[in-house]
Amino acid sequence: MVPWDGRGALGGGGGFPHRMIMEIYEQPKALEDTMVKEDDEVRRVAEIIDQRRCELIYITGSGTSYHAGLAGGYALSTLTGMITSTIPASEFESWIPPSIPRRSLLLAISQSGESSDILEAAKAASGRGIMVVALTNTPGSPLAEVSDHVLLTHAGREYAVAATKTYTAQLSILYMLSLELARLTGLAPWSVEELRASLSSTPRLAREALMMNDKPIEGLAYRFRQSNYFFLLGSGPNYATALEGALKLKEACNIYAEGFAAREFLHGPIQLISGGTPSIFIAAGEDVKRLMRLALSIKGFGAPLIPVSDRPEGLSAVSQEVVRVPGGLPGIFSPIIFIIPLQLFAYYGSKARGLDPDRPEKLRKVVR
Numbered sequence: 004m005v006p007w008d009g010r011g012a013l014g015g016g017g018g019f020p021h022r023m024i025m026e027i028y029e030q031p032k033a034l035e036d037t038m039v040k041e042d043d044e045v046r047r048v049a050e051i052i053d054q055r056r057c058e059l060i061y062i063t064g065s066g067t068s069y070h071a072g073l074a075g076g077y078a079l080s081t082l083t084g085m086i087t088s089t090i091p092a093s094e095f096e097s098w099i100p101p102s103i104p105r106r107s108l109l110l111a112i113s114q115s116g117e118s119s120d121i122l123e124a125a126k127a128a129s130g131r132g133i134m135v136v137a138l139t140n141t142p143g144s145p146l147a148e149v150s151d152h153v154l155l156t157h158a159g160r161e162y163a164v165a166a167t168k169t170y171t172a173q174l175s176i177l178y179m180l181s182l183e184l185a186r187l188t189g190l191a192p193w194s195v196e197e198l199r200a201s202l203s204s205t206p207r208l209a210r211e212a213l214m215m216n217d218k219p220i221e222g223l224a225y226r227f228r229q230s231n232y233f234f235l236l237g238s239g240p241n242y243a244t245a246l247e248g249a250l251k252l253k254e255a256c257n258i259y260a261e262g263f264a265a266r267e268f269l270h271g272p273i274q275l276i277s278g279g280t281p282s283i284f285i286a287a288g289e290d291v292k293r294l295m296r297l298a299l300s301i302k303g304f305g306a307p308l309i310p311v312s313d314r315p316e317g318l319s320a321v322s323q324e325v326v327r328v329p330g331g332l333p334g335i336f337s338p339i340i341f342i343i344p345l346q347l348f349a350y351y352g353s354k355a356r357g358l359d360p361d362r363p364e365k366l367r368k369v370v371r
């Protein structure tokens with residue numbers, strides 16, 4: 004259990020043994036700061052997008068930033084009816100047509116604003132006359148320089164290689180932008196004001212997720228310290244959570260972990276399931292019922308199942324031990340909270356394997 008005053012960042016290391024866990028615990032504050040400090044700029048950029056009558060939003064990023072783009076694309080299209088296309092930054096130029104319709108936009112996401120792939124993607128879009136909006140944690144970064152507009156996450160500098168606080172802060176900006184565009188276009192299927200109130204509860208829910216999970220996840224990670232293969236299954240916006248949770252396990256624990264869109268798992272990969280492949284089953288709200296048959300199949304093949312859910316009572320048929328996340332958030336925003344126990348699992352898994360979670364030996368914070 005880490006020392007924590009329950010408020011968020013403790014500053015100067017604050018007694019945390021590693022940067023990664025300190026940054027995981029800084030998330031409530033990073034969310035709060037980002038939502039307060041960037042509100043005006045998000046509104047301004049949303050107005051510009053609305054005035055240009057953009058119909059297609061390309062989204063790009065690498066690694067964690069790409070996963071934020073997937074979850075953000077889900078929110079943007081669900082709330083505004085706009086078409087979104089999320090493409091990994093390294094593939095962006097080859098996947099887009101030589102001439103993009105002018106009423107499209109590129110959202111270029113990068114914590115550092117320095118990765119060479121994101122810079123190439125932004126330049127490719129600019130070269131085709133497309134407006135580029137950067138979403139970065141680094142004002143004045145090369146990405147900010149080459150973009151038409153910049154939205155900032157206010158997460159503070161992130162030192163650990165495995166991105167945590169910048170991921171949830173990126174999600175908060177993408178959700179704010181989705182809500183503002185939904186308000187301007189009047190196309191939101193639900194009340195924008197109610198959704199805004201839900202989003203503003205995420206710092207509190209993130210705190211709760213940390214408090215309720217720290218100790219149990221430490222124990223869980225220790226129990227699974229000898230497992231070298233994990234499957235993570237998630238649906239809707241939590242497909243992104245499955246990919247991001249798997250990336251954290253690869254980066255911090257040096258093990259093979261793969262994320263899937265839940266039912267895609269049935270189309271081939273389930274062949275690999277066995278007693279040695281624990282499966283993390285991410286089920287938000289109604290997904291618990293919708294995906295129950297899949298969970299039962301996995302359990303039937305003898306794989307240990309680790310459900311992560313805001314409806315733990317619905318999962319007693321598949322596991323006595325459910326990782327709980329606080330409820331009350333609409334599914335569309337749930338990735339912000341659902342990733343938190345998976346970040347903790349990766350951190351404690353790294354420690355349990357005797358690794359340094361802050362310094363995966365083959366990785367760099369920025370790929371140039």
Ligand code: BG6
Nearest residue numbers: 065066067068113114115118370
């Ligand atoms: C990789 C890191 O090098 O870059 C990932 O290992 C990170 O953790 C990715 O998500 C993208 O970085 P950035 O700064 O462009 O968001």
